[in-house]
Each structure stands twice: as C-alpha cells, then as structure tokens.
Amino acid sequence: MLGAVALASLVYFTSTVWRRLAPMVTAPDRNLSFDRPAKRLWTVFAEVLLQTRVIRERPVAGVLHALVMWGFFAFAWVSAEHLALGFSGFDTSIHAPSWYTAFAAVWAAAVLAGIIGLSFRRFVLRPRALGPRTSLTSAAVALLIVILMATYLADWRFLEPPSGAWKANWWAHTAALLGMLWLIPNSKHLHLVLAPVAIFFRGRVTSSMRPLRDEDDDDFGMIKFGDLSQKDVLDVHSCVECGRCTDNCPANLIGGSLDPKRIVLQLQHGLLAGGEIIAGDDAAVACGEAWLTEQEVFECLSCGACEEACPVGIEHVGLKILDLRRGLVSEGRTSGEKLADMFTTMERSPHNAWGVSQQIRRKLIEADGLPVYEAEAEWLLWLGCGCNYDPHGQNVVRAMKQILDAAGIAWGVLASETCCGEPARRAGNEYLYQELSERVISSLRSKGVKKIVTCDPHCARMFDLDYRQQSDFAALGVEIVHHTELLSRLVGSLPLQASGKKVTLHDPCYLARGRGVTEEPRAVLRALGTELVEMEHHGSKTFCCGAGGAQLYIADDKVELPGGRVNYKRFEEVSASGADTVAVACPYCPIMLRDAAGQAGRDEVQIVDIAELVAAGIARTSAGAATG
Ligand code: SF4
Numbered sequence: 001m002l003g004a005v006a007l008a009s010l011v012y013f014t015s016t017v018w019r020r021l022a023p024m025v026t027a028p029d030r031n032l033s034f035d036r037p038a039k040r041l042w043t044v045f046a047e048v049l050l051q052t053r054v055i056r057e058r059p060v061a062g063v064l065h066a067l068v069m070w071g072f073f074a075f076a077w078v079s080a081e082h083l084a085l086g087f088s089g090f091d092t093s094i095h096a097p098s099w100y101t102a103f104a105a106v107w108a109a110a111v112l113a114g115i116i117g118l119s120f121r122r123f124v125l126r127p128r129a130l131g132p133r134t135s136l137t138s139a140a141v142a143l144l145i146v147i148l149m150a151t152y153l154a155d156w157r158f159l160e161p162p163s164g165a166w167k168a169n170w171w172a173h174t175a176a177l178l179g180m181l182w183l184i185p186n187s188k189h190l191h192l193v194l195a196p197v198a199i200f201f202r203g204r205v206t207s208s209m210r211p212l213r214d215e216d217d218d219d220f221g222m223i224k225f226g227d228l229s230q231k232d233v234l235d236v237h238s239c240v241e242c243g244r245c246t247d248n249c250p251a252n253l254i255g256g257s258l259d260p261k262r263i264v265l266q267l268q269h270g271l272l273a274g275g276e277i278i279a280g281d282d283a284a285v286a287c288g289e290a291w292l293t294e295q296e297v298f299e300c301l302s303c304g305a306c307e308e309a310c311p312v313g314i315e316h317v318g319l320k321i322l323d324l325r326r327g328l329v330s331e332g333r334t335s336g337e338k339l340a341d342m343f344t345t346m347e348r349s350p351h352n353a354w355g356v357s358q359q360i361r362r363k364l365i366e367a368d369g370l371p372v373y374e375a376e377a378e379w380l381l382w383l384g385c386g387c388n389y390d391p392h393g394q395n396v397v398r399a400m401k402q403i404l405d406a407a408g409i410a411w412g413v414l415a416s417e418t419c420c421g422e423p424a425r426r427a428g429n430e431y432l433y434q435e436l437s438e439r440v441i442s443s444l445r446s447k448g449v450k451k452i453v454t455c456d457p458h459c460a461r462m463f464d465l466d467y468r469q470q471s472d473f474a475a476l477g478v479e480i481v482h483h484t485e486l487l488s489r490l491v492g493s494l495p496l497q498a499s500g501k502k503v504t505l506h507d508p509c510y511l512a513r514g515r516g517v518t519e520e521p522r523a524v525l526r527a528l529g530t531e532l533v534e535m536e537h538h539g540s541k542t543f544c545c546g547a548g549g550a551q552l553y554i555a556d557d558k559v560e561l562p563g564g565r566v567n568y569k570r571f572e573e574v575s576a577s578g579a580d581t582v583a584v585a586c587p588y589c590p591i592m593l594r595d596a597a598g599q600a601g602r603d604e605v606q607i608v609d610i611a612e613l614v615a616a617g618i619a620r621t622s623a624g625a626a627t628g
C-alpha cells in the first residue's frame, strides 16, 4: 500500500514538473550559461542555503522563511527514517540517535513558528505585494507543514511504537509528506525545486538582453509563447509570487499599469494554457488573444529593480519585457506617437534621439579645445548624446577635460560621433540599433580605439554588454570604463582640495545594477572630503530617475499618474537626505532631477556630476596655489 501510494505520488510529481518544463526542450534559445561556475555555485549557496537575498529584502518575513527552509534540511534524516520504518513493516529497531531527534525537535518548533508567522502575514495582514487573491494551495501547503511538524513532535515526545495511536500518527505524517508531492508541482511551491536552478543561471547584471540567435537571422524578438527561451521557461515556473519585484518597481509605484509580477505570472499562465500571442492591444487582451498589454510592456524603465529584488533569480527585463518590445516593434506595433517619433528622429541624420545637429558638438570641440582622438592617445572620451547635446552634459565634458589634462593622460574625442543606439535597442527597434551600432563600430575600428571612457553609464553598458554580442566589436578587444571607475583610479594622484559639502549620491540604475559599480563613485566622493549621506534607496537598491528604458524620449509628459512621477518620488528621497548637493554619474539623471527639484520648489539643491565635483576640487587647489 505504502509503496503504491509513494510510487503514484512520485510519478505524478515527475510528470507534472516535466509537463511544465517541456517547452525548454524546444525553446529556440538555449541561453543557460555555465560561465563562471564557481561564482554561480557560491551565489546559490548564499541565496538559497543562507537565504541572504530573501532576508535582505524583507528581514522579518525573510527570517521566518529561512526558519522553514533550514528546518526542512534539518528534517532530511527524520524523513528518510520515517519512510524506512514504513517500508520495513515498522521495524522499530530503525531509529536515529537521540541527539538528532532532539535537534530535529528544536527545528520542528522553529518551522512551526516560521510557518505560523508567514501564514499570519499572508492570510491576516495580506500585504499588497501578495495580491488580493487568497491562495488555497498556499493554505494547503502551510497546513501540511504544520501537520508534519506536529506529528513529528507527538511521535518524539508522547507516542510509543507500535501502539495504534503511534501508527495513526505515522500515517498522518506520511500523508502530509506525500501530499507535498501532489501540491508542489502545481503551485508556486515549485520554486523549492526550481529556484536554485534559476539562481544558478541568472545573468551577471540586471536587464541583460539576449543576443540575436544569429546575426543574419530573422530574429525579431519575443512575439509568441514558442519564442520563450530556456531561461524564460525556467523563470516563469520558479516564481514564488512574493511581489518583491512589484514592490520595488518605480513604474508600478506611481500607479502605472506595469506590474513585473503580473508579467511573469501571465507568461506562466499563457504557457500552461497553450497561448499563442503574448502581447497585444487592450482589445486582444480582453478577448483572450493576448496575455499582456502593449502599454505595460512600454512603461518599463529597464531599471532592473525588479530583478535585483527577486529572490529566485528571475530576469524580467532584458529577457522578457525588452524582448517583447523587440517583438512588438518588429510587427510595427509602436505604442504611442512619441515612440514612433523617436525612431524617425534616430533614423534620420544626424542619427540621435535628440534630433540635434552635429554642429552643436563641433562647436563644443572647437570652443573648449577638446583634442580629437589620434592613434597615439590612450583613452577615447566617448561623449554620448547626453554630454554632446545637453548644456549641462557639456559641462561634464569640460570637467573631464580638466581632470584628464591634470592627470597627464593622452586622450581625445571623436571628431564625429553618432548615437550608440541605446534608446533604439531598449525601445525595441533592433534593426535601427544594428544599423547605428555598425556605424559606431566601424568608426572605432578605423581609429584603432583600444580604451573607452564615457560619462554615460548607458553607453558604457551598451559597449560592454550589448556591443560585445556582435562579433565584429568583440574582435576589437576594447576596454570600457565608466568615468567614475577611471576617476576612482586617478583621485589619489590629483591635486584636490577638500570640499565641506553635504552630498548624497544618486546611483544611476545602469551603473549600480547594470554594471555593478557602486563603490567607485563613493570612493571619489570620500577623496573629495565631502560629507556623504545616503538616501533610502542607494547602491544596488537605487531608485530610478525616470529616464531609463528610453522613457526620457517616449514617456507622455502630459500624463501624471496617481502616484506622481518617478523623478518626483526620487527627489523626495533627496530632500529627506538633507543634502545640499546631489552627485550624479549619468547625463540623464540630472535632467530628471532638476525637473523634480523645480516641481518641489527646491531649485537651490545643486545637482552636479561627480566629474564636476572633482574638477572643482582641482580648481580650488589651483586657486589656493595662485593666492598662496
Ligand atoms: S525594470 Fe524597473 S520599471 Fe521595469 S519592471 Fe523592473 S522595476 Fe519595473
């Protein structure tokens, strides 16, 4: 009897898991990467066994979750012994040593405390992130866990084999144990099996877009469920429905329709239901022809906060949202006029999303005497559109000139520089991105560039990740750094006079999460003698300024959602920090933050790039030397 039930449970469990994961076999992208295996295994150890990310994101719920998980590990021997007893016809000579049974009893109490606490949160407190629906499977799994622990404690303390009560208790424990095999594969609890795998295969940084399957192939992004990659299939079945992604999504926090948890779950539901088209207009979604709306797909800022928060390694952005944009744009479905306008502007000469003439940057080069890159120069200072055309961005270039000259570095700028294609790729226009990137690659090749420093983390990210997906760029072997990385190497040798400013650092998403650089800008600020105060969201947990994912160009600035605007929310944190200066490290953030400062009536707050602060430190030293 026990053998038959156990076998049926195992067969059901395996076949259900297989049914869910079967699309991985036919997935067009086998994008499960095994590079840096030691690092990946360490991440699994830290995030699964030590529960670091779960606890960091929600300390109380995280510790309760950890108690349950660690308890299950502690119970491995108990469960093995329990089943061995059944298969041996209740041979009571089989038993674990008393120290272990006592150890397991302590963990049984810890698991009970954990599961009761989590159930109280889920079913009584009902936080917004968990959604309005009461999950019956969660309730059933919680009940089974309580039965498992209670029956173990009863067996350990009160019952003697082979009494009838002991046998009844044994069967209750067995039923709960095997019941798990029926519930887990059909619920979010499948994460118990899949989360370690999804975490192992998570990309190195957030929002990474998958390379084209074949550079000459007709690969136009994600359109149908059959386009989901292996990692996507794994991801959508690993979701634990915790809502951490949504809790951290700036677009959702201001009341937008984008909900990253919903994106993952709709992909899961559509896949299980045999859906065909993933995203469409509202009418297509209403009649069940599509599962996601174009609007939600195009609201994303590609800030990566969702991926950073996700405890099971799900990649919402590059692999799903941005790939869906790629699919929609390839079919001519460009949500909103501004998006279509941006593409048209970028397609035309001078090929930038601002539609600004190259004449502007030529004037900058001439008026400020910027050296034009020659083969003997060490570094190419890549300006990027923000520093080429925005007046504040141009001030950052002037600051960099002062710093690089003071450091005695041989450097130069390109006489002619076109957009790297970042807004086009993030907005889904792969064709346009390919065209623009080929133009840039050919220009870099012809100049023999080997080292690039840029003040724009979007450009740094494009060169270092997206461009490297193209074989002709990878062959150039170019080193890329963001200017804060170079400045952190240089500050020790620069003549800097300290500043007494109270500064807060706004970490750009594409630098902190998209490149993993958070310490270098702080090192520069410390070297400047500033008083650094942190905002609530900082470092890898930074909060977007509202410009990413091409939103600077495509967001409808006439519409204000119930929660205001993303940049307004960020500026609230600036105000709360009490800083008189916001240090930035991206040309787009100050545009958004200045707008928010104006709206808040706080124009006196200085918003300056870190390079400008360093240049001011050099200028103070020079002024001091002149007067001294
Ligand atoms: S990338 Fe940012 S805006 Fe987009 S879904 Fe994730 S958290 Fe939301």
Ligand code: SF4
Pocket: 238, 239, 240, 241, 242, 243, 244, 245, 246, 260, 261, 264, 306, 309, 310, 311, 312, 314
């Ligand atoms: S995608 Fe990740 S963060 Fe979002 S609900 Fe699922 S498990 Fe939680």
